[in-house]
Amino acid sequence: MGMSSYDKKRLLMLERRNDERCQDQEPVTCEDKCDHSCDHHCGDHCNVCDQGPQQWNALDPTMDFPFGNSIDQDAEAELKNVQKSFESIVIKDSCDVDVRTTDTQLAVNIQVAIQVAIALIISISIADSERANSITQDIEAQLKSAQVNKQQTYIENSRNVTVATDDSDVAVNVQVAIQVLIALVVRLGIL
Amino acid sequence: MSNNNEDFQNISGRIIDMIVGSTLKKHGVKLDPSRIDPEQREEIKKIVEDLRKSADSLTKKTSEEDNNEEDNKDETNK
Numbered sequence: 515m516g517m518s519s520y521d522k523k524r525l526l527m528l529e530r531r532n533d534e535r536c537q538d539q540e541p542v543t544c545e546d547k548c549d550h551s552c553d554h555h556c557g558d559h560c561n562v563c564d565q566g567p568q569q570w571n572a573l574d575p576t577m578d579f580p581f582g583n584s585i586d587q588d589a590e591a592e593l594k595n596v597q598k599s600f601e602s603i604v605i606k607d608s609c610d611v612d613v614r615t616t617d618t619q620l621a622v623n624i625q626v627a628i629q630v631a632i633a634l635i636i637s638i639s640i641a642d643s644e645r646a647n648s649i650t651q652d653i654e655a656q657l658k659s660a661q662v663n664k665q666q667t668y669i670e671n672s673r674n675v676t677v678a679t680d681d682s683d684v685a686v687n688v689q690v691a692i693q694v695l696i697a698l699v700v701r702l703g704i705l
Numbered sequence: 706m707s708n709n710n711e712d713f714q715n716i717s718g719r720i721i722d723m724i725v726g727s728t729l730k731k732h733g734v735k736l737d738p739s740r741i742d743p744e745q746r747e748e749i750k751k752i753v754e755d756l757r758k759s760a761d762s763l764t765k766k767t768s769e770e771d772n773n774e775e776d777n778k779d780e781t782n783k
Binding site for chain 1: 728745752757760763
């Protein structure tokens with residue numbers, strides 16, 4: 515693979531810059547500043563010596579990954595109940611069209627309320643709050659569900675059409691959440 | 706049809722109960738009813754009942770809509 519003219523120009527520019535720098539300063543080695551050995555000269559960046567903030571470079575194997583080697587998810591593990599409803603209804607060149615869709619927002623609100631109730635009951639009935647938190651997360655994480663619902667309706671050149679769309683997925687999730695809540699309440703002898 | 710649905714509700718309820726139980730066991734914790742005073746107990750009972758009604762109404766609404774549509778179709782066919 516040959517070098518493109520752009521690459522050549524860039525390389526030349528970099529070399530020139532380095533030459534200029536070398537004329538300005540005495541060549542320094544990192545050994546002057548710290549106890550590890552490396553071949554950096556002319557004020558080049560040395561990862562170990564340089565204390566200032568550096569931009570992370572993916573090609574440099576000596577650089578630590580910004581997020582660390584392991585991503586600690588435990589603290590932030592919360593209920594990830596992915597529910598996406600994409601609903602699009604296109605009505606074109608039509609008249610007397612009646613459209614009825616389910617209120618997804620209402621279902622989601624009910625579900626959130628149930629989840630909060632689950633967290634509340636666990637936190638009340640378990641003394642250790644940290645443990646209560648992790649139990650709540652555990653229970654909810656096991657019930658996490660991903661649902662993507664796509665509905666597309668296209669009506670063209672029509673008259674007197676009634677469209678009713680349902681999002682039953684949301685209702686199912688609400689049922690699961692309420693069953694968890696009931697399981698807890700029954701264990702506590704409340705119901 | 707409705708009978709099947711009820712059976713399924715029972716099964717999923719049992720499974721979820723087991724999940725909850727095993728999670729508590731895993732953490733070595735038991736829910737302590739004595740930590741909840743009678744007032745809280747009543748309040749929780751009301752909250753759970755209300756939430757259950759809301760959840761049921763949501764599913765019933767969707768199934769009722771389906772039934773109504775079917776009834777309407779039947780009437781127009783007659």
